[in-house]
Amino acid sequence: MHQQQIVHRGGSLAFRLSFADRKTLAISVLPDGTVAVSAPQGTPLSKIEQRIVARLPWIDRQKAYFAQFMPRSPARQYVGGETHLYLGRQYRLRLEQGEDRNVRLYAGRLVVSVPEPDRPDQVREALEAWYAERARIRLPERVALVQDQVRHLGLSHSDLTIRTLRRRWGSMSPSGRLTLNRNLIKAPISSIDYVIIHELCHLAHADHGPAFYRMLQRLLPDWEARKARLERLLA
Numbered sequence: 001m002h003q004q005q006i007v008h009r010g011g012s013l014a015f016r017l018s019f020a021d022r023k024t025l026a027i028s029v030l031p032d033g034t035v036a037v038s039a040p041q042g043t044p045l046s047k048i049e050q051r052i053v054a055r056l057p058w059i060d061r062q063k064a065y066f067a068q069f070m071p072r073s074p075a076r077q078y079v080g081g082e083t084h085l086y087l088g089r090q091y092r093l094r095l096e097q098g099e100d101r102n103v104r105l106y107a108g109r110l111v112v113s114v115p116e117p118d119r120p121d122q123v124r125e126a127l128e129a130w131y132a133e134r135a136r137i138r139l140p141e142r143v144a145l146v147q148d149q150v151r152h153l154g155l156s157h158s159d160l161t162i163r164t165l166r167r168r169w170g171s172m173s174p175s176g177r178l179t180l181n182r183n184l185i186k187a188p189i190s191s192i193d194y195v196i197i198h199e200l201c202h203l204a205h206a207d208h209g210p211a212f213y214r215m216l217q218r219l220l221p222d223w224e225a226r227k228a229r230l231e232r233l234l235a
């Protein structure tokens with residue numbers, strides 16, 4: 001099974017390719033949105049891509065159909081008892097009245113104290129500030145640890161920026177500037193490390209071609225499970 005990526009008009013599409021003893025090429029969309037292609041042995045990649053591009057409208061329809069069943073995180077209300085994620089674990093909110101804005105993890109709870117705990121905007125602001133601070137502390141720690149493991153391969157980034165990104169978990173510029181999505185602080189450490197390794201692999205391979213996935217697979221054989229967990233938790 002190989003992870004492949006095709007770039008076509010208007011975007012790119014990742015798909016999993018396997019070869020089998022069969023006469024025709026089969027394209028399927030799995031409930032998690034993965035596109036799986038099973039091709040007869042020896043089919044050239046160009047021909048496979050051609051077939052996929054021809055089926056793109058159908059693939060998009062299938063993906064949209066399955067997407068409606070994907071679990072979505074409900075919109076947060078910022079009221080007591082509600083659960084919020086931190087490093088992949090759910091914590092219940094306990095709201096307290098306090099002069100100063102303060103958030104702490106205590107006895108398995110996320111304890112938020114604000115001047116007016118019945119005001120969701122105050123709770124939200126306090127939590128956002130806390131997440132931002134935790135991200136500023138924990139994400140660079142993970143980057144340093146992961147970086148140490150791959151430095152011997154010549155994968156060294158130049159600097160790190162943490163900010164809220166709309167549609168991606170991270171990015172790597174050609175000059176080695178790593179950017180991580182601040183919201184990763186809600187994900188399990190195993191998934192945070194996956195995103196960091198994924199981005200560091202881009203220092204060797206800018207695109208998502210076969211060489212990129214070979215390197216990722218070698219460094220992190222269970223990367224797909226880590227990615228799936230990230231997407232499931234933070235959908």
Ligand SMILES: [Zn+2]
Pocket residue numbers: 198199202208
């Ligand atoms: Zn990438």
